[in-house]
Amino acid sequence: MRDTVCYNAMITCYSHNHDGHAAIELFRDMLWNKFGPDNFTFSSVLSALALVADDERHCHQMHCVVLKSGTGLVTSVLNALISAYVKCASSAVASSSLLMASARKLFDEMPAKDELSWTTMITGYVRNDDLDSAREFLDGMTEKLVVAWNAMISGYVHHGLFEEAFEMFRKMLLMGIQQDEYTYTSVISASANGGMFQYGRQVHAYIVRTVVRPSTDFLLSVNNALVTLYSKCSKLDEAQEIFNMMPIRDLVSWNAILSGYVNAGHIEEARSIFREMPEKNLLTWTVMISALAQNGFGEEGLKLFNQMKLEGLDPCDYAYAGAVTSCAVLGSLENGRQLHSQLVRLGHDSSLSVGNALITMYARCGLSEDAYSMFLTMPYVDSVSWNAMIAALAQHGHGAQAIDLFEQMLKEDILPDRITFLTILSACSHAGLVKQGCHYFETMCGSYGITPGEDHYARMVDLLCRAGKFSEAKNLIESMPFEPGAPIWEALLAGCRIHGNLELGIQAADRLFKLMPQHDGTYILLSNMYATLGRWDDVSKVRMLMRERGIKKEPGCSWIEVESNVHVFLVDDTVHPEIQAVYNYLEQMVLEMRKLGYVPDTKFVLHDMESEHKEYALSTHSEKLAVVFGIMKLPPGATIRVFKNLRICGDCHNAFKFISKVVEREIVVRDGKRFHHFRNGECSCRDYW
DNA sequence: GTAGGGTTAG
Numbered sequence: 001m002r003d004t005v006c007y008n009a010m011i012t013c014y015s016h017n018h019d020g021h022a023a024i025e026l027f028r029d030m031l032w033n034k035f036g037p038d039n040f041t042f043s044s045v046l047s048a049l050a051l052v053a054d055d056e057r058h059c060h061q062m063h064c065v066v067l068k069s070g071t072g073l074v075t076s077v078l079n080a081l082i083s084a085y086v087k088c089a090s091s092a093v094a095s096s097s098l099l100m101a102s103a104r105k106l107f108d109e110m111p112a113k114d115e116l117s118w119t120t121m122i123t124g125y126v127r128n129d130d131l132d133s134a135r136e137f138l139d140g141m142t143e144k145l146v147v148a149w150n151a152m153i154s155g156y157v158h159h160g161l162f163e164e165a166f167e168m169f170r171k172m173l174l175m176g177i178q179q180d181e182y183t184y185t186s187v188i189s190a191s192a193n194g195g196m197f198q199y200g201r202q203v204h205a206y207i208v209r210t211v212v213r214p215s216t217d218f219l220l221s222v223n224n225a226l227v228t229l230y231s232k233c234s235k236l237d238e239a240q241e242i243f244n245m246m247p248i249r250d251l252v253s254w255n256a257i258l259s260g261y262v263n264a265g266h267i268e269e270a271r272s273i274f275r276e277m278p279e280k281n282l283l284t285w286t287v288m289i290s291a292l293a294q295n296g297f298g299e300e301g302l303k304l305f306n307q308m309k310l311e312g313l314d315p316c317d318y319a320y321a322g323a324v325t326s327c328a329v330l331g332s333l334e335n336g337r338q339l340h341s342q343l344v345r346l347g348h349d350s351s352l353s354v355g356n357a358l359i360t361m362y363a364r365c366g367l368s369e370d371a372y373s374m375f376l377t378m379p380y381v382d383s384v385s386w387n388a389m390i391a392a393l394a395q396h397g398h399g400a401q402a403i404d405l406f407e408q409m410l411k412e413d414i415l416p417d418r419i420t421f422l423t424i425l426s427a428c429s430h431a432g433l434v435k436q437g438c439h440y441f442e443t444m445c446g447s448y449g450i451t452p453g454e455d456h457y458a459r460m461v462d463l464l465c466r467a468g469k470f471s472e473a474k475n476l477i478e479s480m481p482f483e484p485g486a487p488i489w490e491a492l493l494a495g496c497r498i499h500g501n502l503e504l505g506i507q508a509a510d511r512l513f514k515l516m517p518q519h520d521g522t523y524i525l526l527s528n529m530y531a532t533l534g535r536w537d538d539v540s541k542v543r544m545l546m547r548e549r550g551i552k553k554e555p556g557c558s559w560i561e562v563e564s565n566v567h568v569f570l571v572d573d574t575v576h577p578e579i580q581a582v583y584n585y586l587e588q589m590v591l592e593m594r595k596l597g598y599v600p601d602t603k604f605v606l607h608d609m610e611s612e613h614k615e616y617a618l619s620t621h622s623e624k625l626a627v628v629f630g631i632m633k634l635p636p637g638a639t640i641r642v643f644k645n646l647r648i649c650g651d652c653h654n655a656f657k658f659i660s661k662v663v664e665r666e667i668v669v670r671d672g673k674r675f676h677h678f679r680n681g682e683c684s685c686r687d688y689w
Numbered sequence: 690g691t692a693g694g695g696t697t698a699g
Contacts, residue, residue, distance in 0.1 A: 083690080119690040126691095150691040157692095185692040224693040255694040262695095283695050290696065318696040325697075356697035387698040419699050426699080455699080 004030075008040045015048040023048030024058070031065070039074050042066055046080035050087040056095050059088050059102070079116045082106055086124030096128050119148045126155030144175060150182040157186050162194030181218045188225040197233040204229075216248060224252045231260025255283050262291040282316055289322035298329030299566070317351035324357040331643040331670060333365040334564040356384045363392030366641045366668040366675060383414050391423045396675045397684050399431020418450050425459035429466060430674055432688050437463040458487035465495020466688070470504055486515045493522065497529045505529050520546075520553045558622035558644040562633045569625040578629070586628045593658040601651040623652045623669060631663055639666045647671045657681050
């Protein structure tokens, strides 16, 4: 025999098991069978309604039923109804303000309000991004309830209003409202995200001083927040110390310390933390995949992404973004395309992070047109998308288009940031647009109030030196408000090498030897510069210095993707299984090239110190091997896309022009800095690189 | 009814 009590029990049961639809269905059944609902029924079914939260009609219908029943004016039932409205409002897109208005009306008409009624309204407004109304309610409360204050503070924090969050916190202290772990974690997070480290440290000190017997829960959540604070403010040692002292840790603690090491760029430590973590979740995997991609470990990033799927986890859009970035690093177009189509199938392709990562993936795989169509078809774009697209054009040497896009960005009122300017400066530098570069450098400080960092100055020095304007570059360096560091001297030295400015080049190299004596690049550039000028004695002196100091040149390697597999070639490669066929093919190719006027330029052999057969050594540069392998393996006419870790060698650059003519196909080479598109005997960079 | 861990651009 069914009765109201039976129905109540079942409805409550469904509701507790988060099956809102079943609970509501049963409630309808109950009404249909003429069983009168009581306060318990309403409380249960209303919390079920809050769970479903998909339809405003449900709320209004239930409201009517409650009013009709006559029993429904009890505060607890009305609170549940308000809560249902509020939940529906935060999940509905269009009608959220209407739903909040209904909640408010109900609240205003309530005969007796309690703390819960007030708090529900406050959190409702906070969740619906109406902080002013939330604050109005809080200020109207006579009771100073910590839960309500916490809700308000967390609202401010989530909306980036960190100062306001702290103002509330101070007010609580003044008014003598007892704070709890929710309050502390929120304000600590405010200081971590708002760049207010000192505030955070003060809160930490305050907690240590005043909290006498913290519970385990208190210690867990507050310490988690503190680990994040110290990590984000680059105080990794302190973060680690807090982590070590924690009596118990949970997944949040581990993820926080993992992110700490990742943000500090300590990828090796991050790897070992990842390995030793007692449990992992979606977030853990996402952080690690992105970290690997960001640090250039594309292959490992992809591997981890696949492993994550094998372990039965569904990657979220952020994890996909990390995988896409891994493809960008590798230049693995096939894998990238596969991910893109998976994302479309899953409906993740409207995600901003995914879209932005895809722009970069297509661009870094050599397809700037595909990057652009990605940019155009994205449903929403932000400044990251604009920056990515401008960078794509810049890397491909399309300086003028990069500038056009930048101007369009300004017209659309998107605020450029320091990265936008970094990108636009390198666009100007690659395209030799000195005047425009100087103009944007001035605009950056003058119109946008962005203080140029050392990286901006380095781009400017690069721009000026490439164009041979050394005295301007020197003036700029002298005008800098800080001591020039390695990036500045590197840019200067690179420019000197291009123009054979030995005197200034030596000065720059001396500075670099002092600043980073173990860096191989300085020795290589200097030695190349001597070689270009035919000063062989000096070349061998530099070589000697390298040997004495035990400095090894970073080995050059190039790779190419064939049928989703990445084939890597080293200088003078003997490892690749098909290397002999590659050498044979290359030999034939050189004969054809010579017919068209190719003369190997032995200057560029100088990287390979021990090589006696200079011409032979030239033919074994990794980029040549990869290009030839591509010609052998890819279908006729297909574009050859090769990637190199270091800068492309001058002779290879010349050789690829000839090869593009001989085989009548496009060759695209991405080196450490930019792209070269070889077509019909010419390079897109017009030899300005 | 309140908290603490993530992404994409250079």
